[in-house]
Amino acid sequence: GENVEQHPSTLSVQEGDSAVIKCTYSDSASNYFPWYKQELGKRPQLIIDIRSNVGEKKDQRIAVTLNKTAKHFSLHITETQPEDSAVYFCAASTSAGRRALTFGSGTRLQVQP
């Protein structure tokens, strides 16, 4: 089955700096890669996603890149703000077979004001 590894487990940056979180996946058939943000005591919320026919996607300060050959994808947050502090989860899924999302272990991002 699919295995998703996520690094780092914790990340502390100064306000205004950039943050990068990386994930690798094992199943070459995976074709959907969402990123979720979960604030303390809240539900996971989708912040950006990418499908395997696209190499990069951007939404304001957030971007995701996908390298299908290397089987890794990354989340980039620029100009970080204190409200970006949360736990971020990457995930991967296929459109056939098991289909359900497999989550990475999470990254706790702390943005220091």
Place this chain on the structure above:
Amino acid sequence: DTEVTQTPKHLVMGMTNKKSLKCEQHMGHRAMYWYKQKAKKPPELMFVYSYEKLSINESVPSRFSPECPNSSLLNLHLHALQPEDSALYLCASSQDWDLRSGEQFFGPGTRLTVL
């Protein structure tokens, strides 16, 4: 309506109790999910329903019993739980199980404590 709702928000139960968690969505989604989340861990898939049929059971103990009465509702019946079952239980839904048509939305969760 672009929201998944869950009740109750909090639940405390003894090991001999029977209780149910409820989840509802009115987005016309055909796939619904139950996840269990422990502190500082990712959501862990328990069950997937697609078109009201159970499609995935991740070897969940029988003390957890899911039910999908219709396309908008998902229940999780709890019986004879153990203290280690204490966790945040998240419901989610998506247009289709294969996520081709859109994202998976999570509900706010039920914080369950088993005494």
